[in-house]
Amino acid sequence: MTFQDLGLSEPIVRAVSAEGYETATPIQEQAIPHLLEGRDLLGCAQTGTGKTAAFALPILHRLNATPLGKGRGRRIRALVLSPTRELASQITQSIRIYGKNTPIRQTTIYGGVNQHAQVRAIRQGVDILVATPGRLLDLINQGFIDLRAIETFVLDEADRMFDMGFLPDLRRIISYLPADRQTVMFSATMPSAVEQLATAILREPVQIRLATKTSTNHLIEQQICFVPQNHKIDVLTQFLQDESIGSAVVFTRTKNGADKVVKRLLDSNVQAKAIHGDKSQNTRERALASFKQNRTKVLVATDVASRGIDVSGISHVFNFDLPEEPESYVHRIGRTGRAGATGVAISFCSGHERRHLREIERFIKKSIPVHPEYNAQRMAEYMAEMDDRGMGGGPRRPHARSPRRPHAMESLQQDRPQTMERKFKKKPGHVRSEAMDSRPGKKRRRSFSLARSSD
Numbered sequence: 001m002t003f004q005d006l007g008l009s010e011p012i013v014r015a016v017s018a019e020g021y022e023t024a025t026p027i028q029e030q031a032i033p034h035l036l037e038g039r040d041l042l043g044c045a046q047t048g049t050g051k052t053a054a055f056a057l058p059i060l061h062r063l064n065a066t067p068l069g070k071g072r073g074r075r076i077r078a079l080v081l082s083p084t085r086e087l088a089s090q091i092t093q094s095i096r097i098y099g100k101n102t103p104i105r106q107t108t109i110y111g112g113v114n115q116h117a118q119v120r121a122i123r124q125g126v127d128i129l130v131a132t133p134g135r136l137l138d139l140i141n142q143g144f145i146d147l148r149a150i151e152t153f154v155l156d157e158a159d160r161m162f163d164m165g166f167l168p169d170l171r172r173i174i175s176y177l178p179a180d181r182q183t184v185m186f187s188a189t190m191p192s193a194v195e196q197l198a199t200a201i202l203r204e205p206v207q208i209r210l211a212t213k214t215s216t217n218h219l220i221e222q223q224i225c226f227v228p229q230n231h232k233i234d235v236l237t238q239f240l241q242d243e244s245i246g247s248a249v250v251f252t253r254t255k256n257g258a259d260k261v262v263k264r265l266l267d268s269n270v271q272a273k274a275i276h277g278d279k280s281q282n283t284r285e286r287a288l289a290s291f292k293q294n295r296t297k298v299l300v301a302t303d304v305a306s307r308g309i310d311v312s313g314i315s316h317v318f319n320f321d322l323p324e325e326p327e328s329y330v331h332r333i334g335r336t337g338r339a340g341a342t343g344v345a346i347s348f349c350s351g352h353e354r355r356h357l358r359e360i361e362r363f364i365k366k367s368i369p370v371h372p373e374y375n376a377q378r379m380a381e382y383m384a385e386m387d388d389r390g391m392g393g394g395p396r397r398p399h400a401r402s403p404r405r406p407h408a409m410e411s412l413q414q415d416r417p418q419t420m421e422r423k424f425k426k427k428p429g430h431v432r433s434e435a436m437d438s439r440p441g442k443k444r445r446r447s448f449s450l451a452r453s454s455d
């Protein structure tokens, strides 16, 4: 279906045609007619489905159909909330493109940068505001933003908002909105907390559930490497030193993990940058720009930060850690293989991540082929060998200057419980603190099951 068929006005249709959009995507086809009528909407859709245009085009159409205020007399009439700064910037950029043939003005506000430029833009008058929750509340509290004229409120990536602990902020923001408004909510997944919020804030919404993207793109070659956790960085470095890998995104579970991976890659002369919530906005933008311009080969990201990465030409995705949510797996590996290109997605699975692997395979309804060099058998042998060497499954360090002293955790792994008690008696304070830090009971058990496991 064309955008004209959907009932959008000429300046908007002209702008999307200029962008090369010929037909509407399924979410656009289903959402736009209802949103043009002013209905509320609950959409279960992920980034990459064209959901930004699905909500942005009707907002632009409706605002453009009524008189806009002049200059500073403009009031904010549409509010889009996004969980991350990257996504907020991307949404504003899209709205700017789609609305380029209209006089509608938009701006973005997010934390991590000085507020002056944002306050100045708001003072000059905007029709559409795209914001992250924290900065929005901050500017409301300082009296710079008035939400009483909001006609349409969009809550994007609601599930991510919950993950990031934005629920209290959201509640407060919603309390500032007029009751008589159109509300649009998108979420990639629908956990019960999101459903409850939807029930509370939406009025007889149209519900659109795009068949959840459980299937992975057939152009993406997927592989699992069974690798002990503390050997992953070596294996990753080996992969990434391969010249045939053009540009890659590596996903880690934690921000600290992302920084460590970057450091090791840089030490091995692989150009890498991290992008996660602890980095300043400017640093993240510089990292993304450098990656887009192929000056950085590897971008290391956490899930939350990754939602804003819309870069074509990524040849490889590595899951350094397997995601806990199966949906995230589909989302992560979808960073490669875009627009008909082929891609490779390689996931590392340590012993304790097998549970996640099973869930992912159940979700995508297929088993992921195992890399011939990194199969479970080899991992078990590797662990056993390391145990024999007294290294607790850690990689051998060829350049270590002196024999490596096993980490407290590793020596505990080799010990039987009674040995631990013996140690405890001998040097109570010392062992106690080490044992508490490294949670020995939990990890020791995991490492044993790892050594026994085989496929």
Ligand code: AMP
Residues within 6 Å of the ligand: 020, 021, 022, 023, 024, 025, 028, 046, 047, 048, 049, 050, 051, 052, 053, 310
């Ligand atoms: P989104 O899900 O909104 O992040 O959109 C994902 C990508 O699809 C963006 O790069 C958009 O520019 C692109 N896109 C959105 N709608 C269409 C369309 N109807 N035809 C072609 N590309 C589109």
